[in-house]
Amino acid sequence: MAPATSRETAVAEFHKKIKEAFEVFDHESNNTVDVREIGTIIRSLGCCPSEGELHDLIAEVEEEEPTGYIRLEKFLPVMTEVLLERRYRPIPEDVLLHAFEVLDSAKRGFLTKEELVKYMTEEGEPFSQEEMEEMLSAAIDPESNSIQYKDYITMMVIDEN
Amino acid sequence: MGCSCSSVADDGSKQVIRAATIIQNWYRGYRARLKARQRCALTIFRSIEYADEQGQMQLSNFFSFMFENYAKAREKDPNLVTQLFGSSFPDTYEEEDYTKMINVPDSYNGPRLQFPLTFNDIEILIEGFKEQKILHPHYVLAVLHEAKKVLMKMPNVSHIRTLPYNEITVCGDLHGKLEDLLLIFYKNGLPSDDIPYVFNGDFVDRGKNSIEILMILLVSLLVYPKDLRLNRGNHEDILMNMRYGFTKEIMQKYKLYGREILKVLEEVYTWLPIATIIDNEILIMHGGLSMSTDLNLLHRLERHKMKSVLMPPVQSDEDTTADVRSKIGGQKGKTTLSQHEWKQVIDILWSDPRSKRGCYPNKSRGGGCYFGPDVTAKILSKYQMKFLIRSHECKPDGYEICHDGKVITVFSASNYYEEGSNRGAYVKLGRYSAPRFFQYQVTNSTCPRPLHQRVSTIEGSAIRILKERMVSRKTDLVRTFELHDCSKSGKLSLSQWALSMESVLELNLPWRSLSVHLVNRDKDGKVEYMSSFQDVQIKKPVKEAHSSLIETLYRYRSDLQIIFNVIDTDHSGLISMEEFRDMWKLFKTHYGVHVDDIQVDELANQMDLNKDGSIDFNEFLKAFHVVHKFDTLHKSDTLAFQE
Numbered sequence: 001m002a003p004a005t006s007r008e009t010a011v012a013e014f015h016k017k018i019k020e021a022f023e024v025f026d027h028e029s030n031n032t033v034d035v036r037e038i039g040t041i042i043r044s045l046g047c048c049p050s051e052g053e054l055h056d057l058i059a060e061v062e063e064e065e066p067t068g069y070i071r072l073e074k075f076l077p078v079m080t081e082v083l084l085e086r087r088y089r090p091i092p093e094d095v096l097l098h099a100f101e102v103l104d105s106a107k108r109g110f111l112t113k114e115e116l117v118k119y120m121t122e123e124g125e126p127f128s129q130e131e132m133e134e135m136l137s138a139a140i141d142p143e144s145n146s147i148q149y150k151d152y153i154t155m156m157v158i159d160e161n
Numbered sequence: 162m163g164c165s166c167s168s169v170a171d172d173g174s175k176q177v178i179r180a181a182t183i184i185q186n187w188y189r190g191y192r193a194r195l196k197a198r199q200r201c202a203l204t205i206f207r208s209i210e211y212a213d214e215q216g217q218m219q220l221s222n223f224f225s226f227m228f229e230n231y232a233k234a235r236e237k238d239p240n241l242v243t244q245l246f247g248s249s250f251p252d253t254y255e256e257e258d259y260t261k262m263i264n265v266p267d268s269y270n271g272p273r274l275q276f277p278l279t280f281n282d283i284e285i286l287i288e289g290f291k292e293q294k295i296l297h298p299h300y301v302l303a304v305l306h307e308a309k310k311v312l313m314k315m316p317n318v319s320h321i322r323t324l325p326y327n328e329i330t331v332c333g334d335l336h337g338k339l340e341d342l343l344l345i346f347y348k349n350g351l352p353s354d355d356i357p358y359v360f361n362g363d364f365v366d367r368g369k370n371s372i373e374i375l376m377i378l379l380v381s382l383l384v385y386p387k388d389l390r391l392n393r394g395n396h397e398d399i400l401m402n403m404r405y406g407f408t409k410e411i412m413q414k415y416k417l418y419g420r421e422i423l424k425v426l427e428e429v430y431t432w433l434p435i436a437t438i439i440d441n442e443i444l445i446m447h448g449g450l451s452m453s454t455d456l457n458l459l460h461r462l463e464r465h466k467m468k469s470v471l472m473p474p475v476q477s478d479e480d481t482t483a484d485v486r487s488k489i490g491g492q493k494g495k496t497t498l499s500q501h502e503w504k505q506v507i508d509i510l511w512s513d514p515r516s517k518r519g520c521y522p523n524k525s526r527g528g529g530c531y532f533g534p535d536v537t538a539k540i541l542s543k544y545q546m547k548f549l550i551r552s553h554e555c556k557p558d559g560y561e562i563c564h565d566g567k568v569i570t571v572f573s574a575s576n577y578y579e580e581g582s583n584r585g586a587y588v589k590l591g592r593y594s595a596p597r598f599f600q601y602q603v604t605n606s607t608c609p610r611p612l613h614q615r616v617s618t619i620e621g622s623a624i625r626i627l628k629e630r631m632v633s634r635k636t637d638l639v640r641t642f643e644l645h646d647c648s649k650s651g652k653l654s655l656s657q658w659a660l661s662m663e664s665v666l667e668l669n670l671p672w673r674s675l676s677v678h679l680v681n682r683d684k685d686g687k688v689e690y691m692s693s694f695q696d697v698q699i700k701k702p703v704k705e706a707h708s709s710l711i712e713t714l715y716r717y718r719s720d721l722q723i724i725f726n727v728i729d730t731d732h733s734g735l736i737s738m739e740e741f742r743d744m745w746k747l748f749k750t751h752y753g754v755h756v757d758d759i760q761v762d763e764l765a766n767q768m769d770l771n772k773d774g775s776i777d778f779n780e781f782l783k784a785f786h787v788v789h790k791f792d793t794l795h796k797s798d799t800l801a802f803q804e
Contacts, residue, residue, distance in 0.1 A: 016656070016673060017673070020671040020672075020673050020674055021197065021671075021674075023669075023671055024197060024200045024201050024204055024671055024674075025200060028515050028516055028517065029669065030515075030516070030517055032516070039189075039193065040193040040196050040197060041193075041197070042193075043189060043190045043192075043193030043194065044193045044194050044196070044197035046190075047190075048186050048187065048189075048190040049186075050182060050186050051185075051189075069516075090187075090190060091183055091186060091187040091190070095183060096183060096184065096187050098180075099179075099180035099181075099183040099184050100180070100184065102176050102177065102179075102180035103177065103180050103181070103184075119177070119180075119181045119184075120181065120184065120185060123177055123178050123181035123182075124178050124179075124180075124181035124182035124184075124185050125182055125185050125186070126185075127185060127188075131188070131189070131192065134192065134611075134612050135188055137610070137611045137612070138611035138612065138613065156191060159613045
């Protein structure tokens with residue numbers, strides 16, 4: 001028997017990872033999930049596609065006639081490719097910091113709550129109200145009513161680990 | 162010039178858009194990882210909840226088994242048989258007189274009710290409960306007796322109509338969570354002839370204010386019998402309460418009159434209607450449907466004969482048992498429902514909808530069935546119903562719509578598993594409008610806690626109960642781990658470990674992602690499987706006992722407690738050594754538990770602390786609990802009624 005190539009081992013590992021992430025959302029244990037949750041699954045696997053890229057990815061795994069559900073069978077090969085090709089890599093801390101600095105044009109080291117809300121809900125791929133509220137609940141220092149973004153990034157990274 | 166200016170501005174705005182996109186993108190990733198962890202925690206809660214329910218349902222087989230063996234062996238102990246299958250209800254009038262004899266002393270400072278009850282009493286009751294007052298047992302019993310009389314006059318399936326400009330509010334499971342009920346009333350108004358309500362079962366168990374909820378609902382029913390409907394849920398069952406907390410709550414709050422309250426309560430349960438129909442087109446019941454659901458039969462069966470899901474009717478052609486039962490029942494006719502009728506009721510109280518077509522047994526709960534969209538369509542069209550409202554399942558958003566909009570699940574206990582685990586919801590139905598949903602979440606803090614804090618709390622307590630599960634199966638787990646660990650290194654590959662966990666615990670969970678919280682892994686990624694047990698152990702009430710026996714007792718402690726309570730016909734909390742041994746033998750045989758009789762004998766002798774030949778099993782079983790090493794002790798702050 002030929003020894004498994006590194007690619008085969010990697011594929012096998014990714015398969016297990018993807019299946020587990022999928023199963024958490026597969027409430028009826030019938031290898032399907034609600035299409036609205038597929039973004040969370042993809043992102044929870046460490047990928048950071050934009051909303052546009054996510055949209056394309058969903059189109060790829062959806063049935064020809066969309067049912068509102070995604071089947072594992074279709075999702076598994078597509079997602080395995082994504083992971084193998086290391087597409088949609090996570091955003092490094094310095095890139096994130098730089099993005100905040102761009103928005104903080106006066107270089108004050110913070111954004112006011114109003115500025116943050118305006119940028120996040122009016123520019124780019126705007127946040128929903130729920131996303132915005134959730135971000136604010138951890139980002140805004142209630143005393144100054146602003147976000148000290150450097151501290152915020154450090155805190156978020158620590159929280160997750 | 163103007164041209165280049167605008168291109169600088171363009172560059173600037175492009176940069177802003179790119180920066181915003183990066184931040185949004187990063188945040189969405191962060192949020193998704195937290196959401197996945199939150200879901201994973203909910204999966205743990207749900208799997209363990211259902212596995213536990215399965216255990217509870219298996220008790221019914223045990224009771225049948227026990228009836229055949231134990232009763233015969235003990236010369237058909239009539240008390241036992243009465244307790245299990247017969248009508249255990251003594252004369253109601255005597256009980257009511259008894260209630261009148263309980264005096265409410267002048268020193269009592271809780272809510273005082275005035276019969277006949279009025280709207281004012283609902284308010285008084287709620288005000289008292291907000292101040293954490295305990296309702297006097299005299300009032301509790303009086304309300305139960307009055308409610309029983311009203312409920313007895315109601316049909317199995319009660320009908321209610323919307324008025325042109327009056328919506329009906331439907332609430333799902335409350336599970337003893339008073340704050341949720343009060344929040345609903347605050348948002349939606351107290352029950353009245355203008356604000357009709359249907360409460361769709363599972364008022365009690367799990368939360369710490371089941372009696373308060375039940376009292377508010379029953380008093381409201383007595384004041385507005387035409388405008389309020391209460392459906393029976395699968396927790397309106399005296400034997401379910403023994404496992405899920407309501408019995409304990411009553412005994413803690415009403416030490417002296419607890420038994421009496423439980424007795425009347427059992428009757429009240431059996432008289433609760435099992436379904437409600439709005440405007441002849443909206444069907445409301447606690448669980449759901451099955452392929453054989455027959456509304457006509459459900460209309461006419463004698464619902465008060467449905468005592469408990471754990472007491473299924475014994476096959477009537479089994480001569481001996483039928484004989485004994487008819488003798489004990491002392492009544493003409495049957496004292497229980499037929500098998501078919503019984504199953505009809507179980508199905509509507511226990512079933513869950515699924516997207517798969519067809520109808521198949523509800524394996525994860527062990528009772529009722531799963532029903533597909535085709536079953537829904539068939540049954541609803543057969544009875545010309547537009548849609549079904551059911552409860553019974555916790556949903557992250559408090560409600561969920563499935564089966565092409567024909568099934569609505571509404572669940573009203575927010576934070577059901579843990580603070581932040583789910584929202585609660587209620588639904589309002591008007592004659593000319595589509596159902597309107599209202600969501601809420603009870604919270605102690607004024608501002609919402611950040612997502613990661615909420616997730617950490619939920620995750621922490623999910624891991625905690627999972628570890629308790631693991632330690633209760635430690636012997637079997639270690640045996641399985643060692644079997645696969647051929648080199649005796651104390652380590653397994655992640656996959657092998659995950660497989661072993663799955664096969665022993667019989668829980669379908671994402672073990673690989675959970676491994677971070679459950680075991681240590683070495684630098685090569687191998688799992689050091691014994692590390693799971695470093696910080697948890699079962700506290701042994703008796704030092705000398707063998708650990709496999711301790712694990713078995715811990716694992717089955719809820720089952721054993723119910724069984725002992727059922728045999729303990731005089732409610733003394735004591736059983737004789739002989740009864741204990743007999744019961745244990747039956748239990749062992751039935752559950753296929755391998756424990757040495759000598760060990761059990763030793764244990765029984767040790768349990769008999771004062772050497773009087775009897776065992777206080779409640780105290781004994783309470784002594785078994787898992788100790789988490791790095792825990793601060795929880796202070797229990799239960800109030801008791803001063804009698």
